[in-house]
Amino acid sequence: MDENLNEEKNSPPNQTDSGEEVKKDIQGLLGSTKKFLSELLDIRSNTDQEATKEAIIADIPFKGHTSWILICSIFIASIGLNANSTAVVIGAMLISPLMGPILGIGLSLAVNDVDTLxxxxxxFTVMVVLSVLTAYLFFAIFPLRDESSELLARTAPDIRDVLIAFFGGLALVIARAKKGTIASVIFGVAIATALMPPLCTVGFGLAIGNYDYATGAMYLFSINTIFIALATFLVLKLLRFPMVRYVNSKKRRLIGRVASLFAILVMIPAGITFWDALQESLFRKQAQRFVEEKIAPYQFEGSGRFMDDFTDIEFNNGENPYIELVFMGNETIPDNVIATWNKQKEDEGSFDRLKNTELHIIQGAKNEQLDQLKYVDQLYETQKTELADKDSRIKLLEGELGKLARLSIPFADVSIEAKTNYTNLESLGFSPTIQTDFNKIDTIPIFEVKWKKDAKPFQTDEDTKKLHAWLKLRLKDSTIQLKEIVQD
Structure with a gap:
């Protein structure tokens, strides 16, 4: 019997027991981690459902003081956008009461409250109509209606605006639900999501007759509205706010179905908007990578140069997308190289989103007037030794040649190339202008550009900058000035 006891003491530990101990340790670790994350991220324990619901419902009505506050915020936002003042626009965002009805929509859908909805x-409808109408009247009457960068920034929303609206809405409703509302979060969301400036931009677009501006700004406002309401709906569902009960069970079921249907209808355009913005973002990212990997590394044998800053990538909602590439210099890109780029673009593995994308290749070329300038320069070089008073005459002749090079431009060729590069170009003019600072007189080459009336202003602004830079490079003259003729 003693021998059996000794054998049990000296036997190795049971592997099953060791495995169970490890398993228990892992379960304990996972349990501790789960508990820590639950305490860190849980918001239900510190949520005041009744107070949150009352606060949101209290902000829905639009009358009396609220209406005048809205009107004042519209004027402030319109003036800030007109003056291109970011600080003034931010102030208008903080004043605006537009957020109340949007949160009310999300709340009513979440708790099945049709009356609140x-x-x-x-x-919400009254606020939007009043905002647009007031902004329209302001811009229609006010004499200064410049297209500032603050205005243009609200006309072309993308996927970033979708994400800002959604996460801003999450932060807002979470702050609202907390016991002791966090005011700084509410102010921050009001600034980030920017509901008032897009509506003012809609009024601006209607006032100047540019419906692309109005449509783009209303699109941005719709994105903000839908995703803030969607975020409110999801958070309140997560917090398990109690559903509104009705005495009539049939009525309750009917109202529940209507509310659910409305929630789905709200989510459908939100999903479509997000999907379209995501597709454009992925397309632009892949197009940029294609340019960096395939186009930019191309080596020129002569004086050719790829102008990366002039690259224009257009998605066009997936219909006829294109990538415009600009090359300067007398050396042209061989056809076989362009064919190779097109073949690489069709590579489904690396650039599958560029399959139906066109490559627009724009290249500089030689022209007769530049050759004439070279001839004048060569004549000067051969004859200058015969000139009397050599130094002063050489200086004079160099100055005259410089003026000739600046003023005798190949206007016919330049205008054709400009029209090819910029389809919205209606007319292009050129004239030398004499000016003085009362110390010296100089002649400045000035181009005048006029864009088509139906061209999008944000596009013409971008094209004007590109055209100006291209003219300087094309004619090798940094003093060239470009003046835009504003349509009546």
Whole structure:
């Protein structure tokens, strides 16, 4: 018997027991981690459902003081956008009461409250109409209506605006639900999501007759509205806010179905908007990578040069997308190289989103007037030794040749190339202008450009900058000035 006891003491530990101990340790670690994350991220324990609901419902009505606050914020935002003042625009965002009805829409859908939904939609519609109408009247009457960068920034939303609206809405409703509302979060979301400036931009677009501006700005406002309401709906569902109960069970089921249907209808355009913005973002990213990997490394044998800053990538909602590439210098890109780029673009593995994308190749070329200038320069070089008073005459002749090079431009060739590069170009003019600072007189080459009336202003602004830079490079003259003729 003693021998059996000794054998049990000296036997190795049971492997099953060791495995169970390890398993228990892992389960304990996972349990501790889960508990830590639950305490860190849980917001239900510190949520005041009744106070949150009352606060949101209290901000829905639009009358009296709220209406005048909205009107004042519209004027402030319109003036800030007109003056291109970011600080003034931010102030208007903080004043604006537009957020109330939007949160009311999300709340009513989450708790199945049709009466609140009806009030929210009614007040929201009145606010939007009043905002657009007031902004329209301001810009229609006010004599200064410059297209500032603050205005243009609200006309072309992308995927970043979708994400800002959604996460801003999440932060807002979470802050609203907390016991002791976090005011700084509410102010921050009001600035980030920017509901008022897009509506003012809609009014501006209508006032100047540019419906592309109005459509783009309303699109941005719709993105902000839908995703803030969607974020409110999701958070309140997560927090398990109690559903509104009705005495009539049939009515309750009907209202529940209507509310659910409305929530789905709200989410559908939100999903479509997000998907379209995502597709454009992925396309631009892949197009940029294609240019960096395939186009930029191309080596020229002569004086050719790829102008990366002039690259224009257009998605066009997936219809007829294109990549415009600009090359300067007398050396042209061989056809076989362009064919290779097109073949690489069709590579489904690396650039599958560029399959139906066109490559627009724009290249500089020689012209007769530049050759004439070279001839004059050569004549000067051969004859200058015969000139009397050599030094002064050489200086004079160099100055005259410089003026000739600047003023005798190949206007016919330049205008044809410009029209090819910029389809919205209606007319292009050139004239030398004499000016003085009262110390010396100089002649400045000035181009005048006029864009088509139906061209998008943000596009013409970008094209004007590109055209100006291209003219300087094309004619090798940094003093060239470009003046845009504003349509009546």
């Amino acid at each position: 009806r009030r929210s939609l009614k007040n």
